[in-house]
Amino acid sequence: MVNYLPKYREAVRHSLVRLSVLKEPAEDDVHGWSRKAESVEVRFGSGTLNAVDAVLDSLAKTEPWHVVEITDTGWTMSHPIVERLTGELLDCAAGGHVGSHETPPLPPGRYRMMETENAWEFFPLED
Secondary structure, three states: OOOHHHHHHHHHHHHHHHHOOOOOOOOOOOOOOOHHHHHHHEOOOOOEHHHHHHHHHHHHOOOOOEEEEEOOOOOOEEEOHHHHOOOHHHHHHHHHHHHHHOOOOOOOOOEEEEEEOOOEEEEEEEO
């Protein structure tokens, strides 16, 4: 299982309660509603996950790649949401790869950037 940051797990729990997918426990429940949220299972693919992990896994899979925009004067990058959810954003190797070139590695444009076994590959995106 992916180790999502606690702040995102907590935010998803709150959202599921607000949407009435999960119910808050009675006042005397010493364990709190987060235990209840963890116990709700959702069918996900061929197995089941608790509700919080199902939501986070769904978000993480929506955009599993980096998008880099190269211009004549520099570049910018959009990171996949999974890097934010797991806390890996600041350790991302993709930005280091693009930034390590003295000149842009490709002509100006927008590219989907994916790491393969031994290299980074760039795929042009339509505007």
